[in-house]
Amino acid sequence: MSSVHHKYLPTTTEDEKQMLAAIGVDTIEDLYQDVPKEFLLGPDDKLDLVGPHSELEVARWVGSLGKKNITTDEKVCFLGAGAYDHYVPALIKHLAGRGEFFTAYTPYQPEISQGTLQSIFEFQSMICELTGMDVTNASMYDGGTAAAEAAFMVTDDTRRNSVIVSKTVHPAVREVMATYLGIRDIELVEIDMADGVTDIDKLKAALGDDTAGVLIQNPNFFGIIEDMTEVEKLTHANGSLLINYIDPISVGILKNPRELGADIAIGDAQPLGTPLKYGGPYLGFFAATKKLMRKMPGRIVGQSLDLDDKRAFVLTLQAREQHIRRFKATSNICSNQGLVSLTTGMYLTTMGKKGIKEAAEQCIQKAHYAAEQVTKSGKFKLLFDKPFFKEFAVTSDINASKVNEELFKNDILGGFELSRKYEGLENGLLIAVTEKRTKEEIDKLASVMEVI
Amino acid sequence: MKIVEGNFYSKDHEWVKIDGKEAFVGISDHAQDSLGDIVYVELPDVGDEFDKGEAFAVVESTKAASDVYLPVAGKVVEVNEALDDAPELINEDAFANWIAKIELSGDADTSDLMDAAAYKEFCENE
Numbered sequence: 252m253s254s255v256h257h258k259y260l261p262t263t264t265e266d267e268k269q270m271l272a273a274i275g276v277d278t279i280e281d282l283y284q285d286v287p288k289e290f291l292l293g294p295d296d297k298l299d300l301v302g303p304h305s306e307l308e309v310a311r312w313v314g315s316l317g318k319k320n321i322t323t324d325e326k327v328c329f330l331g332a333g334a335y336d337h338y339v340p341a342l343i344k345h346l347a348g349r350g351e352f353f354t355a356y357t358p359y360q361p362e363i364s365q366g367t368l369q370s371i372f373e374f375q376s377m378i379c380e381l382t383g384m385d386v387t388n389a390s391m392y393d394g395g396t397a398a399a400e401a402a403f404m405v406t407d408d409t410r411r412n413s414v415i416v417s418k419t420v421h422p423a424v425r426e427v428m429a430t431y432l433g434i435r436d437i438e439l440v441e442i443d444m445a446d447g448v449t450d451i452d453k454l455k456a457a458l459g460d461d462t463a464g465v466l467i468q469n470p471n472f473f474g475i476i477e478d479m480t481e482v483e484k485l486t487h488a489n490g491s492l493l494i495n496y497i498d499p500i501s502v503g504i505l506k507n508p509r510e511l512g513a514d515i516a517i518g519d520a521q522p523l524g525t526p527l528k529y530g531g532p533y534l535g536f537f538a539a540t541k542k543l544m545r546k547m548p549g550r551i552v553g554q555s556l557d558l559d560d561k562r563a564f565v566l567t568l569q570a571r572e573q574h575i576r577r578f579k580a581t582s583n584i585c586s587n588q589g590l591v592s593l594t595t596g597m598y599l600t601t602m603g604k605k606g607i608k609e610a611a612e613q614c615i616q617k618a619h620y621a622a623e624q625v626t627k628s629g630k631f632k633l634l635f636d637k638p639f640f641k642e643f644a645v646t647s648d649i650n651a652s653k654v655n656e657e658l659f660k661n662d663i664l665g666g667f668e669l670s671r672k673y674e675g676l677e678n679g680l681l682i683a684v685t686e687k688r689t690k691e692e693i694d695k696l697a698s699v700m701e702v703i
Numbered sequence: 704m705k706i707v708e709g710n711f712y713s714k715d716h717e718w719v720k721i722d723g724k725e726a727f728v729g730i731s732d733h734a735q736d737s738l739g740d741i742v743y744v745e746l747p748d749v750g751d752e753f754d755k756g757e758a759f760a761v762v763e764s765t766k767a768a769s770d771v772y773l774p775v776a777g778k779v780v781e782v783n784e785a786l787d788d789a790p791e792l793i794n795e796d797a798f799a800n801w802i803a804k805i806e807l808s809g810d811a812d813t814s815d816l817m818d819a820a821a822y823k824e825f826c827e828n829e
Contacts, residue, residue: 545743570768
C-alpha cells in the first residue's frame with residue numbers, strides 16, 4: 252500500500268511503520284496490550300463522529316454556533332461582582348497577537364528569553380507602583396488563588412494557624428480560600444458584616460493569639476470603600492498581618508494599600524485591559540513589603556548584570572520555589588499567567604498614571620450618577636448608606652431576578668442578584684458602572700427599572 | 704576543607720560547640736562549599752525551642768535552600784544577626800560565623816555525633 256499522508260498530521264503511514272518496527276511491534280494495537288479488552292474499541296465499534304469537512308464548511312458551522320452567543324456588544328453591561336466591562340484599548344489586541352508575544356513560553360533560560368523577562372519585570376514594576384508595595388511576583392492565576400496564597404504566606408511568616416476574612420470579601424474568593432486552607436488545616440474565620448462593611452466589633456472579638464492575618468477587600472464586594480484605619484490598628488496590634496484585596500483601577504483615585512498600612516496587596520487585574528471573555532482567564536497580582544519578600548510565592552523576575560556588565564533579566568529567588576524547595580516551598584505554583592500579565596502590562600503602559608486616574612474618576616462619577624437616577628423616585632433604595640467606588644447595591648419590593656428579566660428584554664445586562672450569595676439580602680441587586688457606560692445607557696437603565 | 708577540633712559534627716554537616724549548659728551551632732566548611740554563594744539565612748526567633756534533629760534555620764544559596772538541623776535539643780538564646788545583612792559571612796568562615804546560641808535542654812545527647820577526626824573521614828567517604 253502506498254504511503255498515506257493526512258493533510259493535518261505530521262506522520263505518514265510509512266513513518267508509522269518505521270516507528271513501529273523500531274519499537275518492535277507490528278501494529279499500534281499491540282501497544283495497548285495492557286489495557287483490558289473490555290475497555291478497547293473493537294473493529295466494529297464506531298465513534299459517533301461526523302466525517303471530515305472542508306475548511307469552509309467548518310468555518311460556517313462554528314460561526315453559526317458563535318452567533319448563538321449574546322455578548323456585551325448586544326447587551327449593555329451593568330454586571331460586575333468581580334469581573335468588569337472596562338475598555339480594552341485596540342492597541343492591545345494588535346500587539347498581543349504578534350508571534351513573539353503570543354507564543355513565547357516559560358522563561359527558564361534567560362539567555363533566550365530576555366524579551367519575555369523584561370516584559371514581566373516591567374509588569375511587576377508597574378504593579379508595585381500601583382499598590383505602593385516593594386515586591387511583586389510575575390502574577391498568580393486569579394484573585395481567588397492570590398488570596399489563598401496570601402493566607403499561606405501570613406501563616407508561614409507569623410507561624411500562627413488562623414486567618415480572618417470579612418464577609419464583605421467576594422464570596423468566590425472566600426470559597427477558594429476555604430478550599431486551599433482546608434487542605435492545610437488552617438482555620439478560616441469569616442466575620443459578619445455590619446451595614447455593608449466589616450464589623451469592627453466582631454473583628455476585635457475574633458482576633459486572637461493564633462490569628463496570622465486579616466483579609467479585607469477594598470472596595471469590598473458591594474462596591475463600598477471600607478475605612479481601613481481601625482482594621483489596620485487592630486490587626487497590627489495583635490501581631491497579625493494585613494492583607495488588602497483591591498480593585499486595581501480604584502487606586503487611581505483611592506489610597507493605595509501601602510498608604511493604608513497593608514503588608515500584602517492582592518487582587519484580580521482583569522479590569523486592567525482584559526476583556527470579560529467567558530469568566531477567564533483573568534490575572535491575580537500579588538505584592539508585599541520587602542520584609543515578606545522571601546516568603547512570596549510564584550515566579551519573580553529580577554534585574555541583574557551579565558558578563559559584559561550589561562543589564563539582563565533573570566528569574567530570581569528561585570530557591571523558594573517548589574522545583575528546589577519541594578514540599579517546603581511557599582507554594583506549588585511554578586508558573587504565571589504569562590499572556591494576560593503581558594497584556595496587562597501593555598494596558599498599564601498605554602493608560603499611564605494619567606489614564607488610570609481618568610478611568611477611576613469616570614467610574615466613580617458615572618456610578619454615582621447612576622445611583623442617583625436609579626433611586627430618584629424612591630422605588631429603588633440604596634441597600635447600604637456608605638461611600639462607594641464603581642458599584643452599588645439597591646433593593647426594592649420587586650424580586651431582583653424579575654428586574655433583570657425586564658432589563659434583559661431591553662438589551663441591558665442587569666446587576667448581580669445578591670440573594671444568590673447573601674442571606675437576608677433578598678431583592679438586592681449589585682449594579683456596576685464603568686467608564687465605558689454613557690449617560691444615555693445609564694438613563695435607559697434607570698427608566699426601564701422605573702416602570703417595572 | 705577546614706575542620707575545627709573540639710566541635711561535634713552531625714551527618715547533615717552541622718557543627719556544635721558545647722560549653723557547659725550552652726552551645727553554639729553552625730554549618731561546616733564542607734556545607735558552605737557545597738551550597739555555593741549563600742544569599743540568605745532564615746534565623747529562628749530567640750526563645751524558640753527545638754528537639755534534637757529538628758530544623759531550626761534555613762540557609763539559602765542561589766541553587767538550594769537547605770534546612771539546618773539542631774544537633775542537640777535546646778532553646779535559642781541568641782541568633783547571629785550579622786547574618787541578616789551579610790549571609791555571605793558563612794562562606795567566608797563557617798566556624799567563626801555561628802547561626803544560633805542555644806541553652807541545652809538537659810544533658811546533650813552526642814551519641815550519634817562525630818568528633819573532628821570521624822567527621823573528616825565521613826566527608827572523605829561521602
